[in-house]
Amino acid sequence: MAQVTFSDVPLGVMEKIVCHLKGQDKASVRLVSKAARDACDNTTTFLTVRRSQWNGFPNLQRLINCTVVLFLDDMATLPSFRLDKYEQQTEGSFLLVCGEWWWKRADLRKWIGMQKESRISKVGLMLCITEQPRGNVDVCDMIEEVLDEGAPDLHYLGVWSQLLESVPLSDGLKWTRRIPKLDSLEGLYLEFVDLDMSALRSMQHLRELRLFFDEWDTSNIATFASMPELQTLFLEPARKDILEPSMLLGLGQNIRCLKVQGRMSSLAISEHPLWADFMPELFDTLTSLQRFEASANAKDLVKAVLSILDNNPAPQDVVIVSTWVVCHFKGLWVAVDRESNAFRGVFRSIDAAKSAMGPLAIPEGFVLLF
Amino acid sequence: MCSVILRSSDGADHVVSQEAASLSKTVQSLLEELEAAKDGEESILIVPLPNVCDCTLRKVLQYCIQHTMSAQQVTEGPTPSDELKKREMEAWDRDYIMVSTDELYHLVMAAHYLNVPGLLELCCEGIANLIRGKSPEHVRQCFGLVKDFEAPEEESIRCTNLWALVDEKEQAKK
Numbered sequence: 001m002a003q004v005t006f007s008d009v010p011l012g013v014m015e016k017i018v019c020h021l022k023g024q025d026k027a028s029v030r031l032v033s034k035a036a037r038d039a040c041d042n043t044t045t046f047l048t049v050r051r052s053q054w055n056g057f058p059n060l061q062r063l064i065n066c067t068v069v070l071f072l073d074d075m076a077t078l079p080s081f082r083l084d085k086y087e088q089q090t091e092g093s094f095l096l097v098c099g100e101w102w103w104k105r106a107d108l109r110k111w112i113g114m115q116k117e118s119r120i121s122k123v124g125l126m127l128c129i130t131e132q133p134r135g136n137v138d139v140c141d142m143i144e145e146v147l148d149e150g151a152p153d154l155h156y157l158g159v160w161s162q163l164l165e166s167v168p169l170s171d172g173l174k175w176t177r178r179i180p181k182l183d184s185l186e187g188l189y190l191e192f193v194d195l196d197m198s199a200l201r202s203m204q205h206l207r208e209l210r211l212f213f214d215e216w217d218t219s220n221i222a223t224f225a226s227m228p229e230l231q232t233l234f235l236e237p238a239r240k241d242i243l244e245p246s247m248l249l250g251l252g253q254n255i256r257c258l259k260v261q262g263r264m265s266s267l268a269i270s271e272h273p274l275w276a277d278f279m280p281e282l283f284d285t286l287t288s289l290q291r292f293e294a295s296a297n298a299k300d301l302v303k304a305v306l307s308i309l310d311n312n313p314a315p316q317d318v319v320i321v322s323t324w325v326v327c328h329f330k331g332l333w334v335a336v337d338r339e340s341n342a343f344r345g346v347f348r349s350i351d352a353a354k355s356a357m358g359p360l361a362i363p364e365g366f367v368l369l370f
Numbered sequence: 371m372c373s374v375i376l377r378s379s380d381g382a383d384h385v386v387s388q389e390a391a392s393l394s395k396t397v398q399s400l401l402e403e404l405e406a407a408k409d410g411e412e413s414i415l416i417v418p419l420p421n422v423c424d425c426t427l428r429k430v431l432q433y434c435i436q437h438t439m440s441a442q443q444v445t446e447g448p449t450p451s452d453e454l455k456k457r458e459m460e461a462w463d464r465d466y467i468m469v470s471t472d473e474l475y476h477l478v479m480a481a482h483y484l485n486v487p488g489l490l491e492l493c494c495e496g497i498a499n500l501i502r503g504k505s506p507e508h509v510r511q512c513f514g515l516v517k518d519f520e521a522p523e524e525e526s527i528r529c530t531n532l533w534a535l536v537d538e539k540e541q542a543k544k
Contacts, residue, residue, distance in 0.1 A: 004476070006475055009475075013482050020498030021498050025503070031528060033510070056529065
């Protein structure tokens with residue numbers, strides 16, 4: 001019997017097939033045939049453009065569903081942990097730029113200008129610190145240097161650091177003052193930067209703020225509360241004693257998503273043993289809060305949920321959301337990983353839990369890499 | 371339970387519950403049409419499927435019957451024990467899709483024609499698994515595809531797309 005040929009497989013089916021592929025496999029398929037290439041083009045929503053493979057700009061006219069273009073430097077130390085943690089939903093198309101090599105290229109700026117007229121609506125910059133600053137250096141000077149006359153308007157900014165033997169190179173950086181060009185910023189992501197929060201007061205459009213810090217000023221919470229559009233706050237305290245859970249009660253009424261986790265220390269705030277009692281109070285106080293997420297274990301909360309699950313809860317009180325088991329608890333919904341029982345978050349509703357699970361499944365959603 | 375007969379392209383009849391047959395949306399809509407046209411007669415409905423051969427139809431029905439049975443075992447709402455059943459079903463699916471490339475082709479075409487969403491997704495995942503790790507030439511050989519690019523067009527795709535398609539983990543390893 002002659003071998004079958006997949007050439008008459010409909011395009012819609014081809015698209016379903018290539019959706020299961022990524023990276024090099026998708027590259028191979030794209031080179032197989034015109035139909036395979038079309039299937040790949042139609043299903044590409046997230047592009048990474050690497051410096052070493054640079055051969056010209058992507059033709060976004062073909063990639064009609066693409067919402068994110070991520071220009072990456074070839075930094076082997078780009079930590080994988082950054083890939084899954086930052087989620088930003090956008091309406092319309094989006095562009096991210098990584099590193100000064102890309103940012104300062106005239107052709108890239110020209111391309112951004114052209115795209116902005118058609119599909120690309122937002123621009124982000126990841127500023128990576130690759131050299132150890134001498135003494136206390138003001139990161140504002142660095143930022144102003146890259147935001148020169150010809151630079152595109154910036155909507156998102158991340159300042160992050162290479163690690164040298166687990167020590168961040170940006171340790172010793174300070175952010176001391178307002179930068180007028182950043183007043184319209186929508187997202188800011190900082191790590192190891194000693195931040196004077198008052199410098200952010202003029203960012204009245206800030207919707208998402210992520211901070212990794214080892215020092216904390218008690219007035220910071222009040223600053224967050226004064227940001228009218230701040231919806232997502234991601235705090236990574238380096239030590240447990242920096243931030244007390246009760247401080248979170250002072251956050252603004254617009255906060256919809258709160259993430260707290262420890263990266264460098266296992267004893268960060270999310271290990272605090274009071275979550276079972278604290279969560280209802282937190283959600284009662286922050287009326288807009290839809291979800292609280294943390295990567296580490298809130299042990300008392302997990303224990304309470306497992307106890308409920310062991311006692312045959314009513315079916316409507318337990319919902320499986322992908323790899324999570326979400327259980328009704330004191331008027332809220334608590335998610336634990338169904339295999340490891342690790343704490344995944346507390347949600348006001350099942351819909352909020354579903355939207356937190358699998359950011360790439362959401363149309364127009366993507367993982368923000370900072 | 372109400373049964374129907376599904377007739378393959380080569381004339382073989384398969385008696386199957388209406389519930390299992392209705393996993394195929396194509397069959398479901400054909401059944402609705404036949405139901406409306408039968409004018410109150412009590413005879414068993416026969417659904418002709420001219421695009422599916424007996425061998426493939428058997429395999430499709432194996433899927434439909436297994437998934438219908440599994441759905442019946444699940445109680446009103448998902449519970450942790452239902453999760454176990456779900457995982458068993460996933461394991462069954464993995465075994466089910468371990469077929470030759472030829473069979474997979476007929477199965478995916480049948481799943482598409484019969485519009486069985488779960489089966490179609492499973493077939494697509496199975497095909498994707500066969501593609502992973504293979505060069506373009508190897509993929510063509512495996513799936514009987516012909517390179518229909520002109521040389522300059524292929525070169526252009528290679529040049530303008532490779533950057534977009536490099537797996538990050540692979541890059542990190544390098």
